[in-house]
Amino acid sequence: MLLSAFLSRRFRAQSGAKEAQNGFVTFIAKASTIGILLGVAVLIVALSVINGFEQQLVHRLLSVVPQVEYVAPSRPIEQWPAKVENLQKQAGVTGAAPFISVNGMAQYKSGLKAVEIRGVSPELEKNVSSINQFIQGKLISQMSTEEVILGSQIVDQLSLQQGDSVTLLIPQVNQTSNDILAPKRVTLTLAGIVKMGGPIDSSAAFIHLEKAQSLLGYNEQHVTGLRLKVNDVFYAHQIALRVGQTIPDYVYISSWFRTQGSLYQDIQMVRTIVYIVVFLIIAVASFNIVSSLVMEVREKQSNIAILKTMGAKDSTILATFVMQGLTQAFVGVVLGSLIGILLALNISSLFTWLSQLAGANPLEGVYFIEFLPSKLVWQDIIVTVIVTFALAVLATIYPAWQATRVDPAKVLGN
Known part of the structure; x- marks a missing residue:
């Protein structure tokens, strides 16, 4: 694993040095990192806002409207x-x-x-x-x-x-x-x-x-x-x-599910839609990892062939390119999480400032609150990070496996 980490770092350094000559591979790699960054950040912010609406529904609206009523x-x-x-x-x-x-x-x-x-x-x-x-x-x-x-x-x-x-x-x-x-x-x-x-x-x-x-x-x-x-x-x-x-x-029996239940169901439906849409964005970004690694493997065929002739195992080659892809995902996840957490913690103040700047509040008179709530739940961040890394691992397996199939005799012979 130490050798694979060293080789992965050297390959990235070589790609950086050759970026001026062949920047397309580097562009695809950066695009996948930016895609993961945006997807993670948007998911954290969106889930925080949804959690905020659910919290306000329980602690604000449902503390005032009747939870249960018996009406004659x-x-x-x-x-x-x-x-x-x-x-x-x-x-x-x-x-x-x-x-x-x-x-x-x-x-x-x-x-x-x-x-x-x-x-x-x-x-x-x-x-x-x-x-x-x-x-x-x-x-x-x-x-x-x-x-x-x-x-x-x-x-x-x-x-x-x-x-x-x-x-x-x-x-x-x-x-x-x-x-x-x-x-x-x-x-x-x-x-x-x-x-x-x-x-x-x-x-x-x-x-x-x-x-x-x-x-x-x-x-x-x-x-x-x-x-x-x-x-x-x-x-x-x-x-x-x-x-x-x-x-x-x-008496007629009534609960808040009859009067406000549609609002709660809407919040849960939006949560599901956000999960699906944003994870599709992350999946597309992970597909870019596949593209960049496939081109990276083709570009590094001679290096792979030399490593194999020196006795490098297939598992070492496989781990090297898996680390290449996970590094791109790691940078995107870390930066996306930081940006998402920062925005989630300040989205309420930012929304208020933008509303004052525009001179209109789109939530006023429409919903039961006039501000944009936010509640950061660490479990959402953990799930986002785990799923993103899982998609990144799946994206790196095929290109890394292709790297292990490089035939040194054919490559070095040409």
């Missing part, structure tokens, strides 16, 4: 305090809280905006939601019965400011004749603003649970739904089905 379709759920206490004792459940949800309109002066009015318990909501982290002004736990907390896009559209009086319109339907009645109107003070990014900012309107009960004519024991927080969000649906059997009321 017709009659309200009765005796909710006892049922919340029972749900909190179930395995896999870390928190439970009641809510009342109804669609309505927010009105300020001549402006109208459709909202989802959600009556929540200030004391229990913190057990199932981290929405307080994204509220400017009064938190839900500090909200009174005469106050409302709205999403930032609703506030902007209606030109509201904290402390303004906003009117909520709640539609009513005659339960007997199904006729639409005049909506109920209630005027509340804007106490807080939700600024999270994404759809919640454009639809959320939080009011006190007692206020929602009085508006809908419920007593203090009635709610329209129960909400859970679970210890593992990826098993939320299984927990929802199991725990739902303990609720005696007729």
Whole structure:
């Protein structure tokens, strides 16, 4: 192996010296190194961004949107305090809280905006939601019965400011004749603003649970739904089905997989596509290693013949050219990993700077975040390096084997 390493280094030195005369082989070798470098760097950055989106999905979006909900379709759920206490004792459940949800309109002066009015318990909501982290002004736990907390896009559209009086319109339907009645109107003070990014900012309107009960004519024991927080969000649906059997009321069972599952599936699909596409790029770069080594073997036939006449074994010749190809891959992997890690660690700041420079943020109002997240996972780097080296080894086997088939008599005779 030491002899093979020495010969490989000498062959590279000879190729460098002859580059001015025959630079095509060197160009192919450099192209394969650059291809591997770019492939490794792009894969590390892309996977880091995908991991960042998945992390933000779990720790940001899924900490606010309902992980599990039990919604009464017709009659309200009765005796909710006892049922919340029972749900909190179930395995896999870390928190439970009641809510009342109804669609309505927010009105300020001549402006109208459709909202989802959600009556929540200030004391229990913190057990199932981290929405307080994204509220400017009064938190839900500090909200009174005469106050409302709205999403930032609703506030902007209606030109509201904290402390303004906003009117909520709640539609009513005659339960007997199904006729639409005049909506109920209630005027509340804007106490807080939700600024999270994404759809919640454009639809959320939080009011006190007692206020929602009085508006809908419920007593203090009635709610329209129960909400859970679970210890593992990826098993939320299984927990929802199991725990739902303990609720005696007729309810619809819903988990975040129904409301946000498509987003999670999109993230996983993009991860798979990135793996396939980038590894194909690396495979093409590895094919360039085959081309460069085949030409290298043809160029070094006389050297190989002399080495064989001096007693060099086929295994030595094979290892020499395998090392030639692995050296190209090693340089590409090391430089690509360094560049990829550097970009992955700074991609969020770079994206913010470019957005400010362009004067527009392509993520704003589209996704649940307004920045480009990044999470560097070392396992991804290790897998990338191993697969790249495996492809490089496969690429060097055929040219190196061809080198062992050189016939000294024919080469030296010519």
